[in-house]
Amino acid sequence: MPYVPHTNDDVERALAAIDVASLDALFDDVPHSLLDPRIELPDPLDEVALLRHADALAARNHTAGPMFLGGGVRQHFIPSVTPRLAMQSEFVTAYTPYQPEVSQGVLQSTFEFQTMMSELTGLPVSNASMYDGASSVAEAALLAVRQTGRETVIVSRGVHPESREVLQTYLWPLGIDIAVVDLEDLVTPTPSVGDNVACVIAQTPNFLGALEPMPALSEAAHAAGALFVAVVDPLSLAVLASPGAYGADIAVGDGQVIGNPMQYGGPSFGFMVVTEALIRQLPGRLVGQTVDVDGRRAFVLTLQAREQHIRRSKAKSNICSNHQLAALMATINLAALGPHGLREMAEGSVRWAHRLADTLEAAGADVVRGARFFNEFVVRVDREPREVRHALALRGIRAGVGVPADYGLGHAITLATTELTRQDDVDALVSAFTALGLAGGQTVGASA
Amino acid sequence: MDTPDTLHYTRSHEWVTKPENGIVTVGITDFAQDQLGDVVFVELPSVGARFDAGSPAAVIESVKTASDIYAPLAGEITAVNDALDAEPEAINSSPYENGWLFKIRVADPAGWEELLDAGAYEAVAQED
Amino acid sequence: MSATSSSPLPSVAASDRFRSDTFPLIFERSSPGRxxxxxxxxxxxxxxxxxxxxxxxxxxxxxxxxxxLDLVRHYTQLAHRQFSIDGNVYPLGSCTMKYNPKLHEDVAERFLDLHPYQDEDSVQGILELLCELQTDLEELTGMDEVSLQPAAGAHGELAGILMIRAFHMANGEGEQRRVVICPDGAHGTNPATAAMAGYDVVEVPTGPDGEVDVEAFQAALGPHVAAVMLTNPNTLGIFETRIEEIAERAHEVGAQLYYDGANLNAIVGRARPGDMGFDVVHLNLHKTFTTPHGGGGPGTGPVGVKSHLAPYLPAPRILQEGERFVVEGERASSIGRMRSFYGNVGNLVRAWAYIRRLGLEGLKRVSTIAVLNANYLRVRMREAGYEIAFDRVNMHEFVARPPAGIRTLDIAKAMLDYGVHPMTVYFPLVVREAMMVEPTETESLETLDAYAAVLAEVLETAQRDPAALAEAPRLTPVRRLDEVAAARRPVLRYAFVDAAD
Structure with missing residues (x-):
């Protein structure tokens, strides 16, 4: 049997050693009525057959051609060295570093990760990663509620809709109110913040790609004694002001764009970086520096008394695992790129987006202007966003994240670019827009 | 184990000074600090917070445990030992002096008399 | 030094680069312009x-x-400072540290370049795979519907308890049911999850046989109880033989029974939580279904329910409509999303590959040999001089402890010098100096014999020369750490000022 080394002789030897008559007798504690029920599974496949089957499935996925999908996940440059190093056996098949003497690989690389996230966000204390960006937003809100003792959360509609859905899932059982601030001209107007508000949450670039007035939002939160939570794209921080610079108390986001493949949306990792004042409220694992008995620098899980395995029902969160391997991919990737490489990626993404917007607009498309945008922007379309995405997919183009109706923009999609975008891709999209009648004027061959 | 007989005690290992102007000082005993091991952090209540007798008022963390500290008597917090933020180890090195945790203006100063005296506490501690 | 001291020997500082006791951070290898x-x-x-x-x-x-090349060396050398399953035996109790087949990595590589917002027609292959995995997990757990969304076991727990909460509220019992019952041996995530979902936690004790004390459990039950969280076999590696009675009692008072799937490896393919009377189950795909632990994650924690809870499943599910696979739209009563998109798809692909490679007979062999190995090692550890808590035929894991006067911590540290990983230590909390051991089915008897021999030798040292044990480990990249200093004055990032020199 695959992966089980026992021969028949081994089984006999082991049964004799433990003085149990048969393998079935090992399960005598399981009530007979529960044992070996009828279970329908597909027949097993050998290694070759399994790979062929996987190939057949993979062939029904579309993975090539011009790519303009964003909405929180993007296809960015990942140098070969990143996955090759991160996917070494020792990193892949280790577990949580409970024995630090033999876990310095994971612990030190996590300390490096924490340092890099601190540098990007301009805040001092990063945890060792979370599940994803959306659940990190929810955990940030819970942190703010714990810290302030207040029970209302203000969130901008510019925060990714799926993040706001997860926020709702997490806060609902605790009876915490969520107030959503509608956008004006694609960005968040300064909300009025009452003294019952635990935090204000805003995302930049926001779901529509626009750059938010983060300093003003931060100031409004602080004036009312609330915390300010910045949801950020870590790649953008190569160029954009850091959350620390505009006074955010908590920075969260998703790390897919700095070194993880898209993988149909997961796994990537979430990050959370906070001010010193919030360190004891931080959920998740933390790695700290210390020395061993010989005085050598070493790293260890620390401040564990916050966590579920010690505090149980009084823990800051039930989070147990982190997304270590995905965070390691980002760590190695950031080290491979350095500050210049990361900046080049961000700049390339920005330049292509502006070039694409201008070109589409010139071709007659209804690009929604109103605020500065980063590498993603909104285009109004004359039909359901799903239809647009489908029509583009039929032309081999992956593009068109739908803008939900509650943004008040009518039918609209977002388009995103990266440093991997090419002029051919832009040309293909513009001619598809024209052919489909999305650029205004005559509709050519569009399905109703 | 060091158990000063000027103090009174709880079964949950807090010590309490005799009320002066209705205010008592609270800490954890030498026995308790020894059981906890090296203290790394103390979460103190806010001044002005009110507690019932026996309700959790503070948390003391060692590397791998976190222990609730209970208000020995009902009342309002009038002061906390902020120095423990920088030097939590004072709880280990000086549990009855520098390691004090908080002061409470107690609702009923006579309640102090009901707490354990040093002899009774030592008997309790030895059972643990 | 000799008379040739004028020769150009490298300075101490330069040779330091290759000494492991000054292992640098990546920031200390940095040079502007590279x-x-x-x-x-x-x-x-x-x-x-x-x-x-x-x-x-x-x-x-x-x-x-x-x-x-400096980058490659840095992370390769760091990998060498890391213990792993591929390196040696790693029998952490409750963690199911089994071999992660290389084949799964090749399968997963075929599904990397898919965007979660792609048109459905352009992702039919991955949707079919995910749909098939949902069905397989429903079969293996005896549940009616499974959602693949949660990102980890604890995340699945939260989804499960939130569904239970939504169910009680829909029945008008949301206010009345305030309590979740957990055994005292439960994983810490259970009470933490219940608290996160707004519940008070009541712990019930373990009885003298290592099973839940059913009488104490019954006394804790009532119309105020929302859910009972159990793992079966429990954290002592013992199957709760009265599980059907427990389920009946819980259901009599309207409580829902939650299955923590951390220990499913003991019974996968041979018994199902759904048949035992559980209403909700989460699985840890990184345990039973061998997606890599990755140094701490990403895990993956699908959640399955009986039909009465299906309306509350987290969105979205993958459905088959004729020949086509689609992402389900709104589910009106859903607790909502637990995270963005469809879950940790990269890991879901690996778990799917495992199930397809083994089939039902293979999975039954997995659980059966996992139980055999755990019993074999239990007997070997007893022979080596350790005490076994609740010494009876156990399932996939068991709990031992050293003889009185010897600390588990010292045993664990000494084991590191033999190049093997200790078991889970100091858990479950119900056993003093606990050593929780789960060898899994992928270790050979020879490996288990060698592991037991290490344990015997360490114990012999502990009894003969306790001072030597206190000095262990000696041969690891670093030795025992000052964890107190780390926690008192946390240093959580590199101090760049020091690098300016």
């Missing part, structure tokens, strides 16, 4: 004109600047 990787560069307008100067950062982030 770099490993270069993305395509696009020239064009400057950022201030495109983005507005007010949006730009003042200083670049201090990321490392290293050449590619």
């Amino acid at each position: 770099r490993a990787a270069r993305p395509p560069v696009t020239e064009g307008d400057d950022m201030a004109s495109l983005l507005g100067a007010e949006h730009l950062r003042a200083e670049p982030p201090r990321l490392p600047e290293v050449a590619e």
